[in-house]
Amino acid sequence: MPDPRLSALPTPCLLLDEAKMTRNIGRLAAHAAGLGVALRPHLKTAKSPEVARRLLTRGDGPATVSTLAEAEAFAGAGVRDILYAVGIAPAKLDRVLALRKGGCDLSVILDSAAQAKAVAEASRRAGHPIPALIEIDSDGHRGGLSPDDPALIEVGRLLAGGAELRGVMTHAGESYGVSGRDAHAAFAERERAAVVAAAAALRAAGLPCPVVSVGSTPTAHAARDLSGVTEMRAGVYVFFDLVMAGIGACTTDDIALSVLTTVIGHQAARGWVLIDAGWMALSRDRGTAAQAVDQGYGLVCDETGAILPGLVVAQANQEHGIIAVRPGSGAALPDVPLGTRLRILPNHACATGAQHGVYHVIPTAAGAPLMEWPRFGGW
Amino acid sequence: MPDPRLSALPTPCLLLDEAKMTRNIGRLAAHAAGLGVALRPHLKTAKSPEVARRLLTRGDGPATVSTLAEAEAFAGAGVRDILYAVGIAPAKLDRVLALRKGGCDLSVILDSAAQAKAVAEASRRAGHPIPALIEIDSDGHRGGLSPDDPALIEVGRLLAGGAELRGVMTHAGESYGVSGRDAHAAFAERERAAVVAAAAALRAAGLPCPVVSVGSTPTAHAARDLSGVTEMRAGVYVFFDLVMAGIGACTTDDIALSVLTTVIGHQAARGWVLIDAGWMALSRDRGTAAQAVDQGYGLVCDETGAILPGLVVAQANQEHGIIAVRPGSGAALPDVPLGTRLRILPNHACATGAQHGVYHVIPTAAGAPLMEWPRFGGW
Numbered sequence: 226m227p228d229p230r231l232s233a234l235p236t237p238c239l240l241l242d243e244a245k246m247t248r249n250i251g252r253l254a255a256h257a258a259g260l261g262v263a264l265r266p267h268l269k270t271a272k273s274p275e276v277a278r279r280l281l282t283r284g285d286g287p288a289t290v291s292t293l294a295e296a297e298a299f300a301g302a303g304v305r306d307i308l309y310a311v312g313i314a315p316a317k318l319d320r321v322l323a324l325r326k327g328g329c330d331l332s333v334i335l336d337s338a339a340q341a342k343a344v345a346e347a348s349r350r351a352g353h354p355i356p357a358l359i360e361i362d363s364d365g366h367r368g369g370l371s372p373d374d375p376a377l378i379e380v381g382r383l384l385a386g387g388a389e390l391r392g393v394m395t396h397a398g399e400s401y402g403v404s405g406r407d408a409h410a411a412f413a414e415r416e417r418a419a420v421v422a423a424a425a426a427l428r429a430a431g432l433p434c435p436v437v438s439v440g441s442t443p444t445a446h447a448a449r450d451l452s453g454v455t456e457m458r459a460g461v462y463v464f465f466d467l468v469m470a471g472i473g474a475c476t477t478d479d480i481a482l483s484v485l486t487t488v489i490g491h492q493a494a495r496g497w498v499l500i501d502a503g504w505m506a507l508s509r510d511r512g513t514a515a516q517a518v519d520q521g522y523g524l525v526c527d528e529t530g531a532i533l534p535g536l537v538v539a540q541a542n543q544e545h546g547i548i549a550v551r552p553g554s555g556a557a558l559p560d561v562p563l564g565t566r567l568r569i570l571p572n573h574a575c576a577t578g579a580q581h582g583v584y585h586v587i588p589t590a591a592g593a594p595l596m597e598w599p600r601f602g603g604w
Numbered sequence: 605m606p607d608p609r610l611s612a613l614p615t616p617c618l619l620l621d622e623a624k625m626t627r628n629i630g631r632l633a634a635h636a637a638g639l640g641v642a643l644r645p646h647l648k649t650a651k652s653p654e655v656a657r658r659l660l661t662r663g664d665g666p667a668t669v670s671t672l673a674e675a676e677a678f679a680g681a682g683v684r685d686i687l688y689a690v691g692i693a694p695a696k697l698d699r700v701l702a703l704r705k706g707g708c709d710l711s712v713i714l715d716s717a718a719q720a721k722a723v724a725e726a727s728r729r730a731g732h733p734i735p736a737l738i739e740i741d742s743d744g745h746r747g748g749l750s751p752d753d754p755a756l757i758e759v760g761r762l763l764a765g766g767a768e769l770r771g772v773m774t775h776a777g778e779s780y781g782v783s784g785r786d787a788h789a790a791f792a793e794r795e796r797a798a799v800v801a802a803a804a805a806l807r808a809a810g811l812p813c814p815v816v817s818v819g820s821t822p823t824a825h826a827a828r829d830l831s832g833v834t835e836m837r838a839g840v841y842v843f844f845d846l847v848m849a850g851i852g853a854c855t856t857d858d859i860a861l862s863v864l865t866t867v868i869g870h871q872a873a874r875g876w877v878l879i880d881a882g883w884m885a886l887s888r889d890r891g892t893a894a895q896a897v898d899q900g901y902g903l904v905c906d907e908t909g910a911i912l913p914g915l916v917v918a919q920a921n922q923e924h925g926i927i928a929v930r931p932g933s934g935a936a937l938p939d940v941p942l943g944t945r946l947r948i949l950p951n952h953a954c955a956t957g958a959q960h961g962v963y964h965v966i967p968t969a970a971g972a973p974l975m976e977w978p979r980f981g982g983w
Contacts, residue, residue: 235672235695235696235699236983238983269923291884291922291923292884293614311868311924312868312869312878312924314615314867314868315943316614316943320614337869339941339942340869340942343943365874367871367878367921367926368869368871368878368924398921487693487695488693489690489691489692489693490714490715490719490747491716492747495744499691499746501690504889504955505670505671505958505981506983508888509887509888510888542777543648543670543954544648544670544690545690545691547746563693563694563716563718563719563722564693564695564722575922576883576888579884580958580981582981582982602884602959602961603960603961604614604615604617604885
């Protein structure tokens with residue numbers, strides 16, 4: 226039965242199911258508490274002060290961000306404890322210092338002597354020690370030092386001599402490429418082992434290491450023992466998406482984000498339904514392409530959010546999506562006349578969210594009016 | 605030699621080379637004039653009134669858009685003749701009428717009797733005939749009626765009986781999948797033949813067809829004869845990109861858009877240079893993946909825009925790009941220390957541009973200060 230609140234929305238637009246989001250938030254918060262670690266949610270997925278307020282344990286932190294624009298926006302919204310979790314470039318330290326002097330405990334990450342020297346030098350010049358975590362590589366995914374790399378101690382000493390060596394952190398990005406709780410738990414243990422070893426090496430060298438930080442959405446949910454770890458980070462779990470469902474980190478029923486779209490045409494001979502959500506609304510992310518089940522540019526639901534079996538957004542142009550039956554599914558194309566409203570579940574919540582300026586929030590309270598929560602972007 | 609104007613910019617950010625843009629604009633304008641057709645540039649690539657002012661032949665039109673938000677923004681900036689070139693949904697007709705009543709000659713496209721009835725009915729109700737073009741399918745790419753489909757005449761009659769039948773249009777999106785001027789010219793002829801046949805069928809049925817519109821960037825540049833056509837459309841040519849270079853519609857030297865980025869780390873053992881431009885800054889578009897040369901997430905240039913041979917952005921996370929040597933190129937990873945600034949040429953200008961809120965414009969006049977031209981998004 227059509228929801229009159231949704232009928233009034235122009236399409237395409239971004240829908241957020243508050244009840245699912247709240248459930249996702251509560252699940253990981255309980256798991257972190259059970260493991261005895263703090264949870265430092267990553268706000269890069271949401272980019273919304275309204276979501277952050279509901280996501281952060283204390284309301285004002287701790288939080289993780291991926292850009293200084295996020296740090297500035299969330300600090301402006303009252304978040305007081307932020308980790309900027311992308312390797313610091315020296316030219317960005319002035320903005321880091323400005324945020325810190327404004328009262329936000331912003332910390333940075335790095336994995337080289339060149340960065341540590343720049344952070345220590347900027348700290349000395351400002352008379353204000355900038356806290357930094359050393360990034361540890363636990364899976365060959367991206368940046369970071371191996372726990373047994375002698376550069377670890379060198380970087381630690383450079384930081385301690387002018388900045389603040391706050392600890393170590395890692396992110397097992399490769400956990401996105403494996404499926405199932407046991408595989409994710411194995412990556413969680415790799416994260417734990419790497420940072421605990423790095424912390425031990427720093428301490429053995431007489432250096433401080435108060436923070437020992439791990440995390441990714443798959444490993445955070447699957448971790449069974451985080452001995453020696455002080456906090457975990459995760460981001461996309463607040464909304465979840467088809468990539469996470471494809472590796473068993475959630476079910477499709479957990480996905481809180483979708484794109485509302487309208488049927489704008491048909492090519493019956495080709496088995497196509499055209500919609501007004503193309504890649505501009507869905508993003509170009511094809512994160513499920515390499516998974517066991519390729520979900521195209523997204524799974525198709527009716528306006529209420531119930532999945533229409535066997536359909537995917539098979540192609541996307543800038544403002545056109547093409548819905549087709551998934552080959553081999555045996556499904557029939559449903560009767561969706563011109564003007565029918567559908568919802569598309571996204572491959573990747575971070576990427577799809579970023580294409581939109583506002584969340585249209587379906588509130589938990591039945592029948593309550595929709596809310597509009599702005600999103601921001603930029604750097 | 606570093607450009608002090610660029611050194612002051614925070615990274616990642618979007619750069620636009622005004623001189624290259626001006627050359628691209630002039631080249632297609634001259635070609636259209638030579639063919640004796642009007643040029644109706646597509647503004648979906650630029651989404652900027654400043655670019656539109658330089659792109660539109662008369663300054664106030666004619667123009668093409670892909671969303672009503674574009675139509676509203678450009679009408680607000682003084683554009684008076686706009687084609688909304690995505691199949692119309694009935695629920696959007698109120699916004700179409702509001703724009704028309706505000707003095708903008710906005711026309712819509714459609715390819716079904718259901719849409720034609722909705723447009724005619726809305727026109728009658730408003731006492732204001734909405735002009736519509738019938739979309740013709742010239743290559744099986746997406747929407748549109750075949751020129752010999754009997755529905756063409758039915759749709760034309762439905763429009764003429766309440767709305768305004770303004771003409772026919774087509775877009776050979778499949779031309780993006782073939783390489784070289786001859787192949788593009790063949791698609792241009794398919795576009796021409798399809799709309800000229802459709803116009804003839806409508807006229808033979810006693811219906812008007814003043815506008816006969818074709819276009820895509822590859823076909824617009826390659827067309828040799830547009831007899832019977834009144835206008836052509838193209839969009840991405842204003843900036844060009846690696847997808848267009850890959851099919852020979854331009855050279856890499858024509859690409860006016862790039863992303864300025866900073867080196868934030870190295871993984872020497874893996875041959876990686878990490879930069880602060882990930883998919884959030886570059887987009888997830890991998891349009892060259894299926895081409896003869898896969899350009900990864902983009903080609904790497906020094907800060908002045910000179911291509912560094914043999915390098916690509918091989919991987920992209922949200923705020924990290926990973927530069928590596930292209931396999932088989934024999935190139936060596938250059939010495940790019942922490943803090944080095946580079947430029948990345950995009951796969952797809954429409955997608956990369958959409959990730960940014962502003963163009964930092966390098967003016968044609970040597971040494972003149974950079975300009976900032978805002979971009980908009982949304983629907």
